[in-house]
Amino acid sequence: MPDSHWRPARPADVAAIVHWVETPKALERWAGPGLTWPTEGTTLWQEIDASENASFCLVANDAPIAFGQLVDKGERRAHLARIIVSPDHRRQGLGERLCQHLIAEAHQRGADTVTLNVFVDNLAAIDLYRRLGFVTHGPIDTRGIQPMQLRQFIHDVDNIDP
Ligand SMILES: CC(C)(COP(=O)(O)OP(=O)(O)OC[C@H]1O[C@@H](n2cnc3c(N)ncnc32)[C@H](O)[C@@H]1OP(=O)(O)O)[C@@H](O)C(=O)NCCC(=O)NCCS
Numbered sequence: 001m002p003d004s005h006w007r008p009a010r011p012a013d014v015a016a017i018v019h020w021v022e023t024p025k026a027l028e029r030w031a032g033p034g035l036t037w038p039t040e041g042t043t044l045w046q047e048i049d050a051s052e053n054a055s056f057c058l059v060a061n062d063a064p065i066a067f068g069q070l071v072d073k074g075e076r077r078a079h080l081a082r083i084i085v086s087p088d089h090r091r092q093g094l095g096e097r098l099c100q101h102l103i104a105e106a107h108q109r110g111a112d113t114v115t116l117n118v119f120v121d122n123l124a125a126i127d128l129y130r131r132l133g134f135v136t137h138g139p140i141d142t143r144g145i146q147p148m149q150l151r152q153f154i155h156d157v158d159n160i161d162p
Pocket residue numbers: 029030031082083084085086089090091092093094095096097117118119122123124125127128129131
């Protein structure tokens with residue numbers, strides 16, 4: 001795995017990250033529906049509320065190699081969002097490291113529930129999330145989005161997968 005450090009994201013990071021996303025479908029799968037395509041850094045920074053939401057990067061050689069957000073959903077729930085690893089750095093454990101940092105950050109901020117949403121056909125991401133301890137939590141919606149929740153924080157045991 002490349003050496004990297006963790007820090008809050010900056011607008012210049014998002015300007016670099018737009019080049020990791022090559023199609024409108026890839027943009028939607030990563031960041032959700034309704035975003036401008038083609039996109040560029042300033043627009044995307046605003047559309048993903050990067051100033052409002054806690055946004056972080058793993059950085060190597062001064063350049064972002066992974067990005068993710070923590071959205072405060074209230075009631076001590078933190079929501080992982082916009083998880084992405086640079087295409088040149090995938091399958092090296094960075095997605096896992098990124099999510100572990102975000103989960104630790106959520107704990108530090110007092111969350112006792114950690115959730116995320118993922119398109120049900122995004123098998124790479126689902127594999128990663130399951131490995132981290134997320135389980136499906138609630139029905140898939142009409143757009144094919146599956147809610148997941150970190151198992152160790154689930155209190156409603158009737159709602160989780162075995
Ligand atoms: C999903 C994503 C973040 C994974 O990042 P990554 O750095 O490649 O993931 P890791 O190397 O940490 O992989 C950890 C585990 O996740 C699973 N995984 C990751 N990529 C996978 C793939 N392409 N196919 C199958 N399993 C995969 C594997 O279990 C993997 O462990 P292994 O490599 O020992 O088999 C990355 O593919 C990505 O940025 N995708 C585009 C954006 C996106 O879809 N984000 C998710 C939005 S919900």
